[in-house]
Amino acid sequence: MTATNEIVLAVRNLQTHFFTDAGVARAVDDVSFEIRAGQTLALVGESGCGKSMSALSILRLVPSPPGRIVAGEIEFKGRDLLKFSEEEMRQIRGDDISMIFQEPMTSLNPVFRVGAQISAAIRLHRNVSEEEARRQAIELLAKVGIPAPEERVDDYPHQMSGGMRQRAMIAMALSCDPMLLIADEPSTALDVTIQAQILALLRDLQRDTGMAILLITHDLGVVAENADEVAVMYAGQIVERAPVKELFANPQHPYTLGLFKSLPRLSKKGEKLASIPGTVPNATHFPTGCRFRMRCPYAEQVPSEQDPPLVETTSGHTVKCWLYDKDFMDSTQRPVGLPDKEDAFK
Amino acid sequence: MQRHLETSSLNTLPTENVKSAPRQGYWHLVWRQFRRNKLAVVGLCVLAVLMGVAVFAPFLAGDKPIYLKMGNTTYLFPNVISYRDLVNFDFPSWEAGAGERIVRPPIPFAPERSDLLRKLEGPTADHWLGTDDRGRDVLSRMIWGTRISMSVGFVAAGLAILIGIIIGALAGYYSGWVDMVALRLIEIMLCFPTFILILALIAFLPPSIYNIMIVLGITGWTGAARLVRGEFLKLRESDFVTAARATGLRNSRIIFRHVLPNALSPVFVTATFGVAGAILTESALSFLGFGVPPPAPSWGELLSQSQRYVDFAWWLVTFPGAAIFITVTAFNLVGDGLRDAMDPRMRQ
Numbered sequence: 001m002t003a004t005n006e007i008v009l010a011v012r013n014l015q016t017h018f019f020t021d022a023g024v025a026r027a028v029d030d031v032s033f034e035i036r037a038g039q040t041l042a043l044v045g046e047s048g049c050g051k052s053m054s055a056l057s058i059l060r061l062v063p064s065p066p067g068r069i070v071a072g073e074i075e076f077k078g079r080d081l082l083k084f085s086e087e088e089m090r091q092i093r094g095d096d097i098s099m100i101f102q103e104p105m106t107s108l109n110p111v112f113r114v115g116a117q118i119s120a121a122i123r124l125h126r127n128v129s130e131e132e133a134r135r136q137a138i139e140l141l142a143k144v145g146i147p148a149p150e151e152r153v154d155d156y157p158h159q160m161s162g163g164m165r166q167r168a169m170i171a172m173a174l175s176c177d178p179m180l181l182i183a184d185e186p187s188t189a190l191d192v193t194i195q196a197q198i199l200a201l202l203r204d205l206q207r208d209t210g211m212a213i214l215l216i217t218h219d220l221g222v223v224a225e226n227a228d229e230v231a232v233m234y235a236g237q238i239v240e241r242a243p244v245k246e247l248f249a250n251p252q253h254p255y256t257l258g259l260f261k262s263l264p265r266l267s268k269k270g271e272k273l274a275s276i277p278g279t280v281p282n283a284t285h286f287p288t289g290c291r292f293r294m295r296c297p298y299a300e301q302v303p304s305e306q307d308p309p310l311v312e313t314t315s316g317h318t319v320k321c322w323l324y325d326k327d328f329m330d331s332t333q334r335p336v337g338l339p340d341k342e343d344a345f346k
Numbered sequence: 347m348q349r350h351l352e353t354s355s356l357n358t359l360p361t362e363n364v365k366s367a368p369r370q371g372y373w374h375l376v377w378r379q380f381r382r383n384k385l386a387v388v389g390l391c392v393l394a395v396l397m398g399v400a401v402f403a404p405f406l407a408g409d410k411p412i413y414l415k416m417g418n419t420t421y422l423f424p425n426v427i428s429y430r431d432l433v434n435f436d437f438p439s440w441e442a443g444a445g446e447r448i449v450r451p452p453i454p455f456a457p458e459r460s461d462l463l464r465k466l467e468g469p470t471a472d473h474w475l476g477t478d479d480r481g482r483d484v485l486s487r488m489i490w491g492t493r494i495s496m497s498v499g500f501v502a503a504g505l506a507i508l509i510g511i512i513i514g515a516l517a518g519y520y521s522g523w524v525d526m527v528a529l530r531l532i533e534i535m536l537c538f539p540t541f542i543l544i545l546a547l548i549a550f551l552p553p554s555i556y557n558i559m560i561v562l563g564i565t566g567w568t569g570a571a572r573l574v575r576g577e578f579l580k581l582r583e584s585d586f587v588t589a590a591r592a593t594g595l596r597n598s599r600i601i602f603r604h605v606l607p608n609a610l611s612p613v614f615v616t617a618t619f620g621v622a623g624a625i626l627t628e629s630a631l632s633f634l635g636f637g638v639p640p641p642a643p644s645w646g647e648l649l650s651q652s653q654r655y656v657d658f659a660w661w662l663v664t665f666p667g668a669a670i671f672i673t674v675t676a677f678n679l680v681g682d683g684l685r686d687a688m689d690p691r692m693r694q
């Protein structure tokens with residue numbers, strides 16, 4: 001088993017832009033994070049904030065044109081994936097890094113048997129015979145909890161339920177023992193009970209294999225149960241990063257706070273659900289300065305031109321917000337941190 | 347580094363839905379739907395008969411017997427196998443003596459054998475569909491013509507589909523400038539009046555059935571290309587393509603192994619219509635004298651020969667014309683039926 005503190009993947013200042021007719025959409029703009037072996041990093045944010053594009057950038061699968069990785073480093077096992085040739089990249093994909101997708105209904109090829117798809121993935125990266133690959137496929141299906149795998153291996157995707165297909169996808173993703181698994185909203189398209197099963201399965205598999213997981217989700221409940229570390233994304237940037245317990249106990253960025261406040265709670269039954277005012281800015285026309293500025297109830301006197309700095313408030317907890325910048329807050333003669341404001345996010 | 351995975355006992359699905367859904371493949375569904383369309387089924391039967399006629403032409407019409415016992419020697423299938431002793435043997439006039447035996451095809455006339463004493467005869471007991479201006483048996487020529495028409499139709503349409511699939515797949519999968527070039531190419535092809543283009547190309551080539559196949563193939567691919575391109579544009583966005591790329595598959599393999607099978611159903615429909623079109627075009631070319639070189643019998647060539655006698659020799663025009671008509675109609679009926687059967691909105 002791998003040492004748990006080893007950094008498997010380090011993304012530094014990644015920028016992925018889409019060059020569209022409407023202008024340059026900065027889908028991923030200066031994103032940095034690390035994932036350690038055996039750990040799960042959750043990338044949280046609402047639709048269109050750039051979490052999926054960050055994930056696709058790691059595998060260099062950004063739809064191109066119009067998308068392109070314009071800057072940054074993606075260091076995997078000490079080498080920069082962005083400097084890899086397409087051929088080298090192909091060997092990484094599905095072997096060292098694999099990915100599972102949101103829609104189990106559509107991410108398996110409808111015209112091939114499930115087992116054939118899994119064994120094809122195995123044979124692509126491992127020099128094994130057809131029979132051996134099939135045997136491994138059955139073993140993998142058993143491992144992801146598909147009953148009667150010897151029969152199911154010959155099913156077509158349409159003969160399986162959504163949960164089973166997602167299990168099959170996971171089996172395929174695990175076929176070559178990846179060091180990093182990217183799970184792009186693996187449970188979103190499934191109903192709640194299956195969701196829990198799939199996430200539990202991923203946890204078990206991670207415990208057994210020591211792989212790192214990049215979990216992309218918009219569901220804070222999923223984050224709480226599955227992640228070791230959380231990165232909150234907003235408008236193409238990571239606005240806050242912290243270990244999961246720290247983040248839930250002490251959310252610092254106003255956006256994170258807004259997300260937590262907009263969660264429905266049983267203790268507040270009958271009250272109106274809180275929400276963050278306004279909408280996500282258009283990726284082609286982000287506002288200057290802090291991108292959350294327009295929607296932030298705490299944004300008083302913040303600079304409208306300069307990007308907020310990334311401040312490490314406590315060990316391992318960083319936040320991209322002016323309110324935590326000591327020099328700036330001193331200059332406006334306010335205390336560092338979120339001011340008390342009861343009526344924020346109503 | 348190979349880390350060993352341990353089976354997790356936990357988290358296994360309940361076993362109640364272990365039984366798979368009944369294995370009803372896609373083609374099974376298509377066939378069930380196709381069968382409902384009676385006209386299409388009739389078309390399919392006609393095509394089956396025509397294929398049979400084409401394949402078994404030597405057993406249906408010809409000089410050479412199916413079985414021959416001459417003296418003490420027995421020859422099996424001299425109509426398809428050539429024997430050293432029988433080279434230049436005059437089968438038509440040979441009569442079986444005592445202890446000898448000859449089994450001739452039901453129409454014992456070779457398509458090229460002329461009998462000037464019996465030219466331009468209407469249908470008789472000997473010549474069921476009459477004879478032409480050189481006394482050749484029309485039915486025999488039509489039977490052998492089936493081979494030419496069918497092979498030209500299938501090979502030309504197959505070639506067209508093949509070119510169309512490759513160009514359309516590349517255009518749709520890569521989009522961008524590849525798509526631009528492919529689309530311009532298609533537009534250029536569409537600008538030409540196809541038949542004139544074919545005539546012009548044929549004029550430069552030595553007359554042969556293969557050249558006709560090739561020319562029909564390289565002029566007829568645009569429809570398939572546009573269709574495949576459209577399917578690929580749709581499919582390239584689908585998750586399973588991203589998933590396939592995330593597995594590390596090569597583009598060539600994704601295109602031809604993963605996306606193409608999903609894009610093939612509409613291609614089958616076009617192919618069916620394509621065969622009908624190619625048969626019709628070949629007949630037209632032969633009618634104009636640009637087709638299969640004589641004396642090889644093709645339906646169009648039969649029509650062409652009959653022009654001068656059209657006023658009285660109705661059998662020379664009617665039967666080959668009917669053959670073309672029936673074949674093309676059958677293909678179109680099957681194509682229609684296939685299109686409807688593959689359309690999920692039509693499924694009941």
